[in-house]
Amino acid sequence: MDIFSTLKKIALSEKKTIVFPEGNDKRVLSAAVKLANEGVIAAILLGNETEIGKMAADLKLDLTHVKIIDPQTYGGLEKMVAELVALRNGKSTAEDAKKMLSDVSYFGTMLVYENIADGMVSGAAHSTASTVRPALQIIKTAAGMHRVSGSFVMERGEEKYVFADCAINIDPDATTLAEIAYQSAQTAKMVGIDPKVAFLSFSTKGSAKGAMIDKVVEATKLFQEKYPEIPADGELQFDAAFVPSVGQSKAPGSKVAGHANVFVFPELQSGNIGYKITQRLGNFLAVGPILQGIAKPVNDLSRGASSDDVYNLAILTAAQAIFKD
Numbered sequence: 001m002d003i004f005s006t007l008k009k010i011a012l013s014e015k016k017t018i019v020f021p022e023g024n025d026k027r028v029l030s031a032a033v034k035l036a037n038e039g040v041i042a043a044i045l046l047g048n049e050t051e052i053g054k055m056a057a058d059l060k061l062d063l064t065h066v067k068i069i070d071p072q073t074y075g076g077l078e079k080m081v082a083e084l085v086a087l088r089n090g091k092s093t094a095e096d097a098k099k100m101l102s103d104v105s106y107f108g109t110m111l112v113y114e115n116i117a118d119g120m121v122s123g124a125a126h127s128t129a130s131t132v133r134p135a136l137q138i139i140k141t142a143a144g145m146h147r148v149s150g151s152f153v154m155e156r157g158e159e160k161y162v163f164a165d166c167a168i169n170i171d172p173d174a175t176t177l178a179e180i181a182y183q184s185a186q187t188a189k190m191v192g193i194d195p196k197v198a199f200l201s202f203s204t205k206g207s208a209k210g211a212m213i214d215k216v217v218e219a220t221k222l223f224q225e226k227y228p229e230i231p232a233d234g235e236l237q238f239d240a241a242f243v244p245s246v247g248q249s250k251a252p253g254s255k256v257a258g259h260a261n262v263f264v265f266p267e268l269q270s271g272n273i274g275y276k277i278t279q280r281l282g283n284f285l286a287v288g289p290i291l292q293g294i295a296k297p298v299n300d301l302s303r304g305a306s307s308d309d310v311y312n313l314a315i316l317t318a319a320q321a322i323f324k325d
């Protein structure tokens with residue numbers, strides 16, 4: 001069974017509420033309505049009811065099963081402002097908080113914070129930075145985690161992989177890289193992949209030298225010390241990590257080289273470029289960025305996302321909410 005059919009079964013077992021701040025985006029509206037009509041989630045759309053109603057009529061969508069909240073007329077706004085001020089702990093005044101909440105990303109994130117929604121999916125029309133910053137400030141990291149990161153689940157037929165960090169940490173240090181690898185291994189387990197983690201580089205086992213490679217070697221060592229139960233190796237070039245014959249020749253004796261399924265990129269440029277090449281040239285389904293290491297599920301979309309991508313990411317978000325309980 002493909003990953004998303006499995007996750008959909010999980011999501012159907014306990015209906016979670018997902019908020020979609022971009023309620024007036026056609027891709028988001030279609031996906032949210034479809035999921036709500038199928039009974040997979042309870043959907044909250046943010047936006048103006050009349051505008052969303054018109055769009056739904058044009059798209060011939062039935063809004064019976066979705067809830068629309070208009071942030072402009074929301075009755076709980078004063079309470080939300082007070083909560084946000086308290087949460088920001090001296091960093092934002094009531095005036096700042098009101099301004100922040102006029103941004104749907106902040107408003108939606110606060111609905112998750114207040115447990116009105118179990119998770120949020122946004123980013124089809126907003127940059128990753130503006131989607132994710134509220135989550136970092138309000139929801140914060142999960143217990144024991146220090147940084148939130150962003151992975152993609154890549155799927156093509158029977159081939160299933162996790163790529164990270166493709167979205168958040170611009171130039172992680174070795175400690176953060178090791179934490180990203182742990183979070184990615186957890187994401188892999190959630191989607192039914194038995195993780196084998198490769199710390200990627202342009203060097204395999206000392207074939208090149210320099211500070212960039214030292215960081216990857218250090219991250220691998222930290223990870224292996226902390227999580228000896230999860231197979232991991234580095235530094236590995238992608239071919240050594242992925243192709244069994246190349247892995248054997250470049251990293252003989254490695255249990256991971258040639259068989260990796262969780263790919264940890266050394267920094268964000270390679271991670272973001274790497275997933276987009278795999279998606280666009282390799283025709284892989286790319287679902288994410290999935291925020292990892294965060295206390296509650298909030299997930300971002302690429303602005304290039306299709307309605308199917310929104311649909312899949314919302315299913316994954318609902319499954320994350322179930323796993324967290």
Ligand SMILES: CC(C)(COP(=O)(O)OP(=O)(O)OC[C@H]1O[C@@H](n2cnc3c(N)ncnc32)[C@H](O)[C@@H]1OP(=O)(O)O)[C@@H](O)C(=O)NCCC(=O)NCCS
Nearest residue numbers: 128129132133136137146147148149166167168169170272
């Ligand atoms: C994610 C990102 C927006 C955060 O940047 P930022 O808002 O400038 O970060 P700041 O340093 O101002 O931090 C804002 C808050 O988030 C927290 N934060 C930042 N990065 C974090 C991370 N990776 N994990 C957890 N918390 C983080 C900070 O601690 C801070 O919290 P505070 O306000 O309570 O003190 C930034 O790292 C970024 O732009 N990343 C790349 C996004 C991108 O373009 N990706 C490519 C497309 S997917």
Ligand SMILES: CC(=O)OP(=O)(O)O
Nearest residue numbers: 128289301302303304
């Ligand atoms: C994940 C990602 O690259 O997002 P966007 O395409 O919106 O920048």
